[in-house]
Amino acid sequence: xxxxxxxxxxxxxxxxxxxxxxxxxxxxxxxxxxxxxxxxxxxxxxxxxxxxxxxxxxxxxxxxxxxxxxxxxxxxxxxxxxxxxxxxxxxxxxxxxxxx
Numbered sequence: 001x002x003x004x005x006x007x008x009x010x011x012x013x014x015x016x017x018x019x020x021x022x023x024x025x026x027x028x029x030x031x032x033x034x035x036x037x038x039x040x041x042x043x044x045x046x047x048x049x050x051x052x053x054x055x056x057x058x059x060x061x062x063x064x065x066x067x068x069x070x071x072x073x074x075x076x077x078x079x080x081x082x083x084x085x086x087x088x089x090x091x092x093x094x095x096x097x098x099x100x
Contacts, residue, residue, distance in 0.1 A: 004043040004050060005065070006058035009036045019044065022065065060084070 007021030007028060014035050019028045019042065029048045036042065041058035042049035053061070067081035079086050 002045055003065070004045045004061070006041050006053055006061045007044045007049075008058075009038050009040045009042065012036055012038060012040075017049070019049070022062070 005022055005024075007019035007024075007026075009017045010020050010025070011018035012035050013030070015029065015031055016027050017030050017036065019026060021044075026047070028042065028044050030036065030042070031048075033042055033049045033052055036049075036052065041053040041055060043051050043053050043061070063081045063083075067078040070078055070081065
């Protein structure tokens with residue numbers, strides 16, 4: 001399984017950018033997304049920005065990663081990390097729903 005990490009552009013550049021996220025700061029290859037202004041969220045994997053995220057998607061992804069860290073540390077209370085799902089049935093994204 002691959003896990004993308006949301007990071008925020010701190011120092012932009014044409015080919016690489018310094019990005020920060022989840023307690024790390026690193027130089028990220030930005031050839032797939034192009035130069036992005038400071039503050040832009042990007043989804044990164046193995047040192048490469050795969051796509052641009054909006055702030056809401058970055059927050060939801062970070063919440064999911066926090067829940068995973070909680071479970072890996074032996075915790076069981078993950079509801080706080082999924083407040084958008086508590087008390088409702090999850091829904092498939094539009095592109096995964098059937099066309100019946």
